[in-house]
Amino acid sequence: MMPSGVFNTRPQQDMAIVRTRAQWLLLAAALIFLVTLGLYLPQEWVVWLIMVGIYTVAALGIHIMTGLCGQFSMGQAAFMALGAYTTAFLAGSHGWSPWLTLPLSGLVAGLGGLVFGIPALRIKGFYLVLTTIAAQFVIMWAIRQPDWLGETYGLDVPAISIGGAALKDAQFWWLTLGVAAVMLFLAKNIQRTATGRKFVAVRDNDLAAEVMGINLFRTKLLAFFIGCFFAGIAGWLWAHHLLRINPDLFTFSLSLWFLAMIIIGGMGSTAGVVMGAGVIMLVDKLVPRLSPVLADAFPSLGYQIPAALSLILFALVVILFILIEPKGLYHRLQRIKLYYRLNPFSY
């Protein structure tokens, strides 16, 4: 809903993502703020920001697959691994330029998504979920096997360098921010094209969509391809951030984190994905701060607390969101904005 007194008078205004001058100013201010954050935040929090950015990109893939097209995927971490290993293998072992492997990482992950998306034509719901769980285990198992992928020890990844100098954390944050912004823009735009509307039609009722002339097979596969492409890009970022990857990074729980992000943020909105990623990463940050306190309070439990706490806290946060705010944070934000736009009237 538009603020009071603002009307669209031209079709371009109707189609714009950023609608008012105030929104442009806010967007610019937010970008400047985010860029400068890299300069004065302590290193720990810069790394945190980088991780939020990377997870946002991967969760955007889930957002397109699940939030828009209704194809549930619990194997996103494995597709991230495909992207990460592509760049580790090509840039690390064969000396290709990381900029060249960026699209390749996305492509390889996307092709992997196509393979595991094929069953989606005939099966849906729980059966499809379980197929993607199978994808997670099969892909991660396959990555562990060949010795040119480092088996269980993983591979070294070269740092990205611009102008001869390897990127430091703050600079890597700018890179992440740039990639995440581009991917956000892409995801937002996919939503608004014919393809995005096809995705939504398939999500809402795939039989009806097919009757209306949408090619189900192609649409579902495209959703899988795009979603996994995003995962591959996230994997590329992560690999070049960590500089060393191994199969244990890409766990099944990580795949669930991405699903939890879009649930917390709100299904079907790109802004929600960012919020969800932020909330989940905050919970992740809370664990090492909370565990010493708890360990002091219950000394007999001592060393198990951090491991148990991260599981329990994560589960509790997601359960609370499902029970209390099933439509997600973005929906709540919209309600608050609506309230202030209409205030003092209730309609």
Place this chain on the structure above:
Amino acid sequence: MDDVLIQGLLVGGVYALIALGFVLVFKSSLVLNLAHGELIAILSYFLYQIIAIWGLSDWAGIPLVVASGALLGLLMERLAVRPLLGQPFLSLLMMTLMLSFLLKGVVVLVWGSDSFVLPFTPAGQWTIGPFNVIPGAAISFVVAVAIFLLLTALFRYTKVGLSMRVVAADHEVAQSLGIRVRRVFSLSWAISGSFAAVCGVLAGMVLTVTPVMGDLALGKGLPVLLLGGLNSIPGAMAGGLIIGLVEALGSYYQPGMKEIIPWIVMLIILLVRPYGLFGERRIERI
């Protein structure tokens, strides 16, 4: 070679039992309870707590664990799943997954990373006819078959079982026949919980009880479930035996592939028969 096959078949009985717990809940309430694996693990640990730490005898411990399994199932249904009736299916799925995280967290918190073997596990090997079998697996197989027969009888001859089948077919029809659908939900979760307890006891004899046992149970149970079809009791049984056999054969020839074989078999079957071997085909209308 024969021993390998027999061993696979026997272990398949345990897998079938794990899958039966899923089927029972799915049949009546259309919820795939992904917390079932961790439920098995936590009950296994609880049994260990009762026997090894509190010092109760085995025969007091097992009924106690079965009862607490039923109670846990009941609580999960009442507190976590029932408030979500009518919500989209991703919410339910995530809810059961998060319950499994919660249970795993409790296991790690209380028992740490201890692993143990249940104290009444018979050691050595039994020789039945020409075959050598591991006693734990043989006992589990017998129990699994007994429970399968009991369950078939329950669904065919008792009023409770019949009402569960009606609920599975159609909630509204069930309500109009005077069946309390909610009570049937609770009941099926309670039975599924007690199944988890039995699985916990049996799996504790076949596998070692470790913190990853829940994932292991899930990893074996889900392929079996899909192979047989989500809502078929004979399917779960057949699927369990097939997966057990294939896994045993596979790990005999390719030891490195043991964990991955059930998933690959499942993927192939799903490509050919999307609703599993015995699953009910749903005809959809717009």
